[in-house]
Amino acid sequence: xxxxxxxxxxGGQGILSIxxxxxxxxxxxxxxxxxxxxxxxxxxxxxxxxxxxxxxxPVFSDLIPRGLADMIIAVEPMESLRHLPMLSPEGxxxxxxxxxxxxxxxxxxxxxxxxxxxxxxxxxLDADGIARDLGAAKSANMVILGAAAPFxxxxxxxxxDAIRSIFGRKGEEVIRINLEALKAGRDVAISSTRIQAG
Amino acid sequence: MQxxxxxxxxxxxxxxxxxxxxxxxxxxxxxxxxxxxxxxHSREAKEKGIISSWVANEKTxxxxxxGVSYAxxxxxxxxKHVGLNVAADPFMNSAITGANGGLLFVAxxxxxxxxxxxxxxxxxxxxxxxxPILEPANQQEAYDMTRFAxxxxxxxxxxxxxxxxxxxxxxxxxxxxxxxxxxxxxxLPANHRQxxxxxxxxxxxxxxxxxxxxxxxxxxEVSGFNSYEDGPDTRLGIIACGIAYxxxxxxxxxGKVPHPLVKVGMYPCPKNHITRLYESCDEILVLExxxxxxxxLLRGMLSRGKSVHGRLDGFVPRDGELNxxxxxxxxxxxxxxxxxxxxxxxxxxxxxxxGCPHIYTYNALNEALTEYAKGRVFSDIGCYTLGALxxxxxxxxxxxxxxxxxxxxxxxxxxxxxAVAVIGDSTFTHSGITGLLDCxxxxxxxxxxxxxxxxxxxxxxxxxxxxxxxxxxxxxxxxEDTHIIVLNPSPKYHEENLAIMKKELEYQGVSVIIPRRExxxxxxxxxxxxxxxxxxxx
Numbered sequence: 001x002x003x004x005x006x007x008x009x010x011g012g013q014g015i016l017s018i019x020x021x022x023x024x025x026x027x028x029x030x031x032x033x034x035x036x037x038x039x040x041x042x043x044x045x046x047x048x049x050x051x052x053x054x055x056x057x058p059v060f061s062d063l064i065p066r067g068l069a070d071m072i073i074a075v076e077p078m079e080s081l082r083h084l085p086m087l088s089p090e091g092x093x094x095x096x097x098x099x100x101x102x103x104x105x106x107x108x109x110x111x112x113x114x115x116x117x118x119x120x121x122x123x124x125l126d127a128d129g130i131a132r133d134l135g136a137a138k139s140a141n142m143v144i145l146g147a148a149a150p151f152x153x154x155x156x157x158x159x160x161d162a163i164r165s166i167f168g169r170k171g172e173e174v175i176r177i178n179l180e181a182l183k184a185g186r187d188v189a190i191s192s193t194r195i196q197a198g
Numbered sequence: 199m200q201x202x203x204x205x206x207x208x209x210x211x212x213x214x215x216x217x218x219x220x221x222x223x224x225x226x227x228x229x230x231x232x233x234x235x236x237x238x239h240s241r242e243a244k245e246k247g248i249i250s251s252w253v254a255n256e257k258t259x260x261x262x263x264x265g266v267s268y269a270x271x272x273x274x275x276x277x278k279h280v281g282l283n284v285a286a287d288p289f290m291n292s293a294i295t296g297a298n299g300g301l302l303f304v305a306x307x308x309x310x311x312x313x314x315x316x317x318x319x320x321x322x323x324x325x326x327x328x329x330p331i332l333e334p335a336n337q338q339e340a341y342d343m344t345r346f347a348x349x350x351x352x353x354x355x356x357x358x359x360x361x362x363x364x365x366x367x368x369x370x371x372x373x374x375x376x377x378x379x380x381x382x383x384x385x386l387p388a389n390h391r392q393x394x395x396x397x398x399x400x401x402x403x404x405x406x407x408x409x410x411x412x413x414x415x416x417x418x419e420v421s422g423f424n425s426y427e428d429g430p431d432t433r434l435g436i437i438a439c440g441i442a443y444x445x446x447x448x449x450x451x452x453g454k455v456p457h458p459l460v461k462v463g464m465y466p467c468p469k470n471h472i473t474r475l476y477e478s479c480d481e482i483l484v485l486e487x488x489x490x491x492x493x494x495l496l497r498g499m500l501s502r503g504k505s506v507h508g509r510l511d512g513f514v515p516r517d518g519e520l521n522x523x524x525x526x527x528x529x530x531x532x533x534x535x536x537x538x539x540x541x542x543x544x545x546x547x548x549x550x551x552x553g554c555p556h557i558y559t560y561n562a563l564n565e566a567l568t569e570y571a572k573g574r575v576f577s578d579i580g581c582y583t584l585g586a587l588x589x590x591x592x593x594x595x596x597x598x599x600x601x602x603x604x605x606x607x608x609x610x611x612x613x614x615x616x617a618v619a620v621i622g623d624s625t626f627t628h629s630g631i632t633g634l635l636d637c638x639x640x641x642x643x644x645x646x647x648x649x650x651x652x653x654x655x656x657x658x659x660x661x662x663x664x665x666x667x668x669x670x671x672x673x674x675x676x677x678e679d680t681h682i683i684v685l686n687p688s689p690k691y692h693e694e695n696l697a698i699m700k701k702e703l704e705y706q707g708v709s710v711i712i713p714r715r716e717x718x719x720x721x722x723x724x725x726x727x728x729x730x731x732x733x734x735x736x
Binding site (some may be wrong): 007010011023027032033034035036037038039040041043044045046047051056058059060061062063064065068078079081082084085086087089102104105106107111112114118124193 | 202205228229231232236312313314359365366368369371372434441445447448449452453471521522523534535536537538539540542543544545546547548549550581584589591656657658
């Protein structure tokens with residue numbers, strides 16, 4: 001198995017927790033991994049992204065070649081579009097539709113969503129809303145990870161196990177909430193992709 | 199032993215701990231910060247009694263490391279590329295003194311300027327100083343090279359420079375550790391004059407270094423970090439330095455490059471491998487992140503001989519970091535089709551955090567300056583540099599650490615009034631103090647705002663050498679008491695702060711205003727850990 005994943009969002013939105021969870025699942029399966037992160041100035045509310053590459057074979061480049069990413073996983077809709085040139089024609093875009101507006105010229109959200117609709121393979125969901133309904137407002141990123149789960153080639157149990165490892169130190173309650181968020185995201189992805197297929 | 203999942207920076211840090219490091223001194227700077235951060239927070243390092251300190255600047259850090267080496271123990275310093283400019287004096291001269299205990303300097307370059315003001319290549323410094331340079335291609339090499347560097351440094355009695363770039367510094371992968379080693383005992387240099395760079399000694403020491411250089415070249419030729427990988431297609435031979443090696447391999451299934459290939463991870467350049475490549479192939483392609491260092495050497499001034507491709511003839515862009523797609527193009531591969539970024543996407547620059555004290559400092563300063571023409575604010579390096587962006591548009595310069603005060607001084611000396619400097623607390627102790635002393639001595643008409651948020655914020659909140667002593671420093675430098683004024687940069691004090699700034703702008707002489715409030719990020723972190731500690735008590 002080999003997956004090249006672009007993670008995207010705004011500094012502070014928690015894309016590195018998504019990366020860490022997928023990375024943990026990969027490590028537990030004995031896979032190779034490279035994960036490039038953004039540190040420094042951009043973390044102050046700027047656009048941030050991470051290149052996550054997991055594979056059964058050794059990974060050479062820390063960066064994914066343009067046009068060859070298997071997935072974009074984004075916690076912000078405009079940020080998901082910023083990385084479209086990286087996505088392969090068969091690739092999947094999984095994104096939150098809740099905009100994070102910290103700039104004056106943020107485009108009209110309808111226009112952003114219309115662009116998302118043009119992406120051949122995508123799952124777009126209101127992760128913030130879903131997380132809030134679960135009483136887990138801070139777990140929107142895990143909802144997004146859940147929505148990406150069907151495309152990751154891990155069993156769902158492997159992802160759950162990774163979440164237990166990553167959040168283990170924070171206690172049972174945090175683990176439970178994140179597992180629920182993961183499941184809720186997955187359910188949306190499965191039902192929405194069925195609709196697309198039909 | 200199970201592999202650790204480490205950033206390139208962290209791999210270097212762990213390797214140094216395992217190599218019997220006794221002390222690391224550093225000043226934070228992206229992308230090097232995580233090296234000392236890792237050791238600073240490492241329980242293992244604490245148990246081993248390893249000194250990890252954030253100090254005033256890169257120069258003081260390097261000199262302290264040199265002192266540790268003098269005393270026979272292993273030392274390291276880590277900095278961003280422009281930090282090596284600050285430390286250039288001890289760097290160049292440490293090549294002449296040489297080392298006693300193993301001494302490693304790590305410089306993290308930032309091609310594409312993700313978080314920097316230029317993309318200078320630290321290999322040029324290493325070449326300049328005649329020091330051996332290591333350039334890892336991946337996280338495991340970063341670990342292995344660090345272990346190697348300390349041994350090499352002690353074998354030849356020279357400091358070693360390690361150079362990596364942002365991408366490796368901030369990328370994670372599995373790293374296997376090797377057996378850890380005890381720290382060195384204290385032992386002074388056998389030659390008691392080794393570190394006295396009086397001309398008579400310096401000449402001798404320099405000749406020694408020159409004499410050692412052929413040995414460094416020989417070490418490079420036999421080093422496992424440099425290699426010749428043969429390939430059947432000799433129409434092209436490729437030289438790939440550091441991380442460029444990965445981008446090259448990425449372009450061929452299974453990493454099987456059909457051309458002869460020299461991988462460079464240690465300098466001086468491995469002349470034997472490169473000669474063989476040149477003689478075996480019709481043309482040469484050089485892939486290196488940063489400056490076209492090897493490419494220039496191969497071409498020579500006259501560009502005679504075989505064609506050498508790279509950054510100088512447009513096969514590779516002249517600026518910016520490499521990536522697999524750029525390397526694909528240099529290899530002549532067809533571009534992978536991809537969709538463009540939709541027009542609806544706009545830029546999202548970084549911005550000051552909500553509630554950041556700098557916001558209120560700039561609001562007051564902008565208002566205080568409305569009666570003057572624009573272009574009077576000299577700024578510096580830190581979060582407050584974001585004052586250049588909307589909605590503040592509050593500053594007019596940002597050049598290097600400390601340049602705010604000295605540039606304001608120069609402009610003021612020739613008649614610009616008011617001339618305002620904006621500098622953070624940590625930047626002030628890094629490189630602002632001497633400039634302020636110049637202002638006092640010359641009676642320059644400058645207004646210096648020292649934005650005190652009690653931390654080195656931009657790099658993630660390392661301790662600031664300035665905390666608790668800014669007024670005393672200013673007073674000690676000779677700034678008049680009545681013109682050292684502390685403000686609280688909060689909205690509720692806006693009118694009060696505005697009045698003070700207006701008044702000080704009219705004053706003819708050195709004035710220091712200190713807007714002081716804790717960084718919102720470190721304050722939040724501190725409060726969280728306090729709550730946690732309280733809960734633990736209960």
